[in-house]
Amino acid sequence: MRKISIIGVPMDLGQTRRGVDMGPSAIRYAGVIERLEKLNYELEDIGDIVIGKLEKTDDSNSMLRNLTAVAEANERLASKVSEVVKSGSFPLVLGGDHSIAIGTLAGICKHYKNLGVIWYDAHADLNTEETSPTGNIHGMPLAASMGIGHKDLTGIFGYTEKIKSENIVIIGARSLDEGEKQLIKEKGIKVYTMHEIDRLGMTKVIEETIEYLKERTDGVHLSLDLDGLDPHDAPGVGTPIIGGISYRESHLAMEMLAEAGIITSAEFVEVNPILDERNKTATVAVALMGSLFGEKLL
Structure with a gap:
């Protein structure tokens, strides 16, 4: 029986x-364990990573908000994720804001030579301290995982470059900062904006993504931010951007990835029940997980 290990990261810093920070609880409440057990997986819920309390003196030497606390939490997460991968189980991480991807990728990449990353998100999360308009670290995890940014973020788990730019595919981008656009062009990162999704269709986008990553990677991590979906379908997110990927398109994407069998780890992030409607966004997240892990109508 295949095994999935669930790790909650109640991060809001x-x-x-x-x-x-209530995202992992909302996703569990929406029935993730029951849903995946029906698909004949052995489920292990490891519980939540401890997130430290914020000190008032935090980050005096940086423009990055809550830098020390975010870095420490990601160190803990990286260690736990690494243990899960080493045990042969599939790590499924529940967020929490997207800054947790720094720790997830740090823990996973220890075990792969060429990990591929599908970044399913309205944003590229390629900012640094210099380019960020807000100082919010949830807009920086992809850059940090490439070894670009503040040393306290790039050096998580004792090494710097976790992923290579040529092993990344961003899907659903529709809100990019100027510094991110420059980095995408400079590094040649493959991006499917909403323009490409509308023009090509999700089927073609995922087919091309699978083909692109299959030939160059030895594993693929899916980092799915619920704000990649249109706010009509996933209203409970911190940074909703209209004109996003539809619920049905997202299911199709997950179903195609399941058929391809290339996903070796995943995280679902930015579920915010306070901003949600009757836990709708967490329920959508669980439904998408069902499709990713092979759930079929017939």
Whole structure:
């Protein structure tokens, strides 16, 4: 029997809107364990990573909000994720804001030579201290995982470059800062904006993504931010951007990834029940996890 290990990360320090720390609880409440057990997986819920309390003196030498606390939490997460991968189980991380991807990727990449990353998100999360308009670390995890940014973020788990730019595919981008656009062009990162999704269709986008990553990677991590979906379908997120990927398109993407069998780890982030409607966004997240892990109508 295949095994999935669930790790909750109740992190809300990577941004300013309170409530996203309750994301893991909301996803569990929406029935993630029961849903995946029905698909004949052995489920292990490891519980939540401890997130430290914020000190008032935190970050005196940096423009990055809550830098020390975010870095410490990601160190703990990286260690736990690494243990899960080493045990042969599939790590499924529940957020929490997207800054947790720094720790997730740090823990996973220890075990792969060429990990691929699918970044399913309205944002590229490629900011640094110099380019960020907010100082919010949840807008920086992809850059940090490439070894670009503040040393306290790039050096998580004792090494710097976790992922290579040519092993990344961003899907659903529709809100990019100027510094991010420059980095995408400079590094040649593959991006499917909403323009490409509308023009090509999700089927073609995922087919191309699978083909692109299959030939160059030895594993693929899916980092799915619920704000990648349109706010109509996923209202409970901190930074909703209209004109996003539809609920059905997202299911199709997950179903195609399941059929391809390339996903070796995943995280679902930015579920904020305070901003949600009757736990709708967490329920959507669980439904998408069902499709990712092979759930079929017939």
